[in-house]
Amino acid sequence: MAAFPFEIKAVEGKARTGVLKTPRGDIRTPAFMPVGTAATVKAMTVDQVKATGADIILGNTYHLMLRPSAERVARLGGLHKFMRWDKPILTDSGGFQVMSLSGISKLTEEAVTFSSHVDGSKHVLTPERSIEIQADLLGSDIVMQLDECVAWPAEEARARKGMELSARWARRSKDAFGTRDTQALFGIQQGSTFEALRRESSDRLREIGFDGYAIGGLAVGEGHEAMCEVLDYAPGLLPEDRPRYLMGVGKPIDLVEAVARGVDMFDCVLPTRSGRHGQAWTWDGPINLKNAKYAEDESPLDPDSDCPASRDYSKAYLRHLFKAEEILGQVLLSWHNIAFFQALTAAMRAAIAEGRFERFRREFRARHLSQ
Numbered sequence: 435m436a437a438f439p440f441e442i443k444a445v446e447g448k449a450r451t452g453v454l455k456t457p458r459g460d461i462r463t464p465a466f467m468p469v470g471t472a473a474t475v476k477a478m479t480v481d482q483v484k485a486t487g488a489d490i491i492l493g494n495t496y497h498l499m500l501r502p503s504a505e506r507v508a509r510l511g512g513l514h515k516f517m518r519w520d521k522p523i524l525t526d527s528g529g530f531q532v533m534s535l536s537g538i539s540k541l542t543e544e545a546v547t548f549s550s551h552v553d554g555s556k557h558v559l560t561p562e563r564s565i566e567i568q569a570d571l572l573g574s575d576i577v578m579q580l581d582e583c584v585a586w587p588a589e590e591a592r593a594r595k596g597m598e599l600s601a602r603w604a605r606r607s608k609d610a611f612g613t614r615d616t617q618a619l620f621g622i623q624q625g626s627t628f629e630a631l632r633r634e635s636s637d638r639l640r641e642i643g644f645d646g647y648a649i650g651g652l653a654v655g656e657g658h659e660a661m662c663e664v665l666d667y668a669p670g671l672l673p674e675d676r677p678r679y680l681m682g683v684g685k686p687i688d689l690v691e692a693v694a695r696g697v698d699m700f701d702c703v704l705p706t707r708s709g710r711h712g713q714a715w716t717w718d719g720p721i722n723l724k725n726a727k728y729a730e731d732e733s734p735l736d737p738d739s740d741c742p743a744s745r746d747y748s749k750a751y752l753r754h755l756f757k758a759e760e761i762l763g764q765v766l767l768s769w770h771n772i773a774f775f776q777a778l779t780a781a782m783r784a785a786i787a788e789g790r791f792e793r794f795r796r797e798f799r800a801r802h803l804s805q
């Protein structure tokens with residue numbers, strides 16, 4: 435029995451809209467999950483995140499296991515209590531960041547071992563330890579298996595090795611997770627850009643059985659077109675009655691094109707990271723607020739938004755804050771960008787529910803890509 439019921443409300447082509455029901459609240463899909471790296475969605479309070487309409491955020495295993503440590507978060511009541519976020523949290527396994535962030539990491543059949551970028555201390559991450567950190571210590575609602583994301587481009591033989599290791603780790607993760615019914619475990623499809631490998635990966639995950647399935651190994655430099663070519667077939671290899679989560683994606687156009695190909699859930703640091711550097715995402719595309727043309731532009735980023743950061747402040751004022759390196763600039767633009775990504779997924783949910791997603795997709799591309 436799957437831990438979390440996933441009710442698909444409407445379908446248009448491959449696009450679906452639905453609700454993933456969890457003990458801590460419902461997740462409306464398509465869903466964008468803001469990234470909460472070190473127990474905070476950077477520069478935002480949990481009340482601001484909630485106000486944007488986000489139903490779920492990401493927690494970051496790699497950072498929290500290093501600082502303050504997963505055991506300390508557990509002693510303080512778990513991640514929800516620690517950061518005062520009472521809705522669902524999805525935690526990553528920690529593996530992706532170890533292999534892309536920390537100094538030295540060694541990958542074996544048994545584990546990933548690495549040195550902390552904080553204090554150089556040595557750490558060992560096995561599939562079992564990752565489940566313990568996520569499920570028992572942080573208290574995550576959706577737990578991700580430990581996997582190996584093979585760098586792009588990859589030779590087929592190398593991609594196979596990574597896919598097979600991830601499949602063996604999927605089995606170990608499921609065994610360690612056990613039969614919990616108040617938390618969910620997602621498996622991760624690998625196979626780089628090779629259809630046969632992604633098919634084999636999907637079959638092995640389906641055999642083991644997960645509450646949801648992630649599509650890994652993408653948004654690692656292959657570019658939008660190559661990613662879409664994989665998404666033309668990859669989501670359909672996974673069970674259609676369970677949520678599909680495309681990891682690390684992405685720009686607004688990536689979300690629209692992935693939803694059109696059957697993806698339900700997304701996470702990306704883009705809205706918060708680009709917001710901190712003065713980039714605002716809008717229906718008319720991204721704009722850089724440091725640009726002189728906004729120096730006396732009294733218009734807000736989006737007068738029709740219900741988000742104060744989008745509706746109440748002039749571009750001139752926001753530009754001033756960034757030129758003066760005032761913290762409020764980063765706060766308001768992170769808030770605006772997260773609100774925009776939530777408005778985008780809400781608009782897609784409504785379009786699919788009303789059978790007009792193809793028109794939405796066409797009109798969005800015309801307006802958003804016009805510059």
Ligand SMILES: O=c1[nH]cnc2c(CCNCC3CCCCC3)c3[nH]c(NCc4cccs4)nc3cc12
Pocket residue numbers: 469470471492493494495526530534581582583584622649650651652653654681682683701703
């Ligand atoms: O196969 C994968 N397996 C596991 N994780 C992946 C991730 C990390 C997803 N966000 C985690 C978050 C956890 C909380 C902190 C922030 C990350 C990916 N991110 C990207 N692209 C975006 C990229 C970001 C950086 C380099 S590429 N492709 C990814 C592929 C995989």
